[in-house]
Amino acid sequence: MHNRRVKVTSMVSIASIQPQPMLFILLPLLLLLLLLLQSPSLLQEGSAMSMKKYDLIILEHHHPNAEYARISVVDGDTVRLLDKKENLRLVGYNAYELREPLGSDAKAYLQSLCSDGNAYILIDPLEPRDRYGRMLGYLWCKIKIDGYTAWVSVQRAFLTSDLIKNELYIKPDLYPYWVWRGSKEIRFEGYSSKMVGKVTVVGSDGVKVYENTTSINLAAGVYRVCLASTLDSCILVNALDDNDAILYINVDDLTNTGGSDVIHMRGVEGRRIAFIHAETPSLYIGSIRVVADDGFIAKVKVVTEDGRILTSVVRDGSDQVHIDANTLLIKIYVVKKDSRELCIDGLSTYRMMLNGVSVDRPCIRFSR
Secondary structure, eight states: OHHHHHHHHHHHHHHHHTHHHHHHHHHHHHHHHHHHHHOTHHHHHHHHHHSOOEEEEEEEEOOTTOEEEEEEEEETTEEEETTTTEEEEETTEEEOOTTSTTHHHHHHHHHHHTTTSEEEEEEOSSOSBOTTOOEEEEEEEEEEETTEEEEEEHHHHHHTSSOEEEEOOOSOOSSOHHHHTOEEEEEEESGGGGGEEEEEEEETTEEEEEESOSEEEEESSEEEEEETTTSOSEEEEETTTOOOSEEEEETHHHHTSSOOSOOOOOOBTTBEEEEEEOTTTTEEOSEEEEEESSOOOEEEEEEETTSOEEEEEEOSTTOEEEOOSEEEEEEEEEOOTTOOEEEEESOTTSOEEETTEEESSOEEEOOO
């Protein structure tokens, strides 16, 4: 009898004491589950808080084939090329003449766009000169807005102003006036596109800001798309020469998600050409060394901030190109067709732009 009572007591003890810790564990979990079911937005907010956001800056930019020039303003549609010592007539519009009521305003507007005299010009390849022998082309000037630097199209700025007498189209123009009044839809793609936060567009229209968007509309032109946090990872978007109605930007190329530092290029007229941009920020470089994986001859052209053009012919990897000025643009022309890879040595502490792609190891591998 005593044993039976003890057994019953022990059974009650096991049944009533051991489950209590489990109840203390399960009860809070059940309450939390009920709370989440009643407030599903908490799950979404928690996911959003843990997701990294990428802010983008889109800067209006000059055409990739444009060349640097020092200019002075003649009137609303003409500039003087100081190095070439001749005038450039801007294609696409007629500004008011200086003797006309709005002539001085048109000149002043062009001076405000090109206030520092630094510019990029593109001579119209379809009609380099008019019947009077004047050079014809397109102009981009540097402006600074809210701390950002953009190269704005003078053609687009004037064609959206009230300072022109009329649009001008004399066939054949590479970019007729109506092209500058168009726009393109830009869509963000790639894994990182889900994390695009604020998008800031800087150009002749001022500054426009978009929040949490997957696409925007850009006025016709060329743009440099960068991570706003550093401005050292950028890609070039050419909305002038691309005929597609919608252009896609792979944000992974900016965030280095699955990216590569090897760039494949094609030969151009029997030569392989590499462009290394060092525009924002401008870099101070003592000297660089051109290295290749086999023998080659390269021509290095350096455009400096004060307008000087330095040219050097490199015949092997031992030659150096000395640069003692604020460098804006370095162009490298590889003459030998069978060169497979080209590297710029001595720049390991800088991030350089190779064909619009920012890389840590400034090398270009040529595709066969």
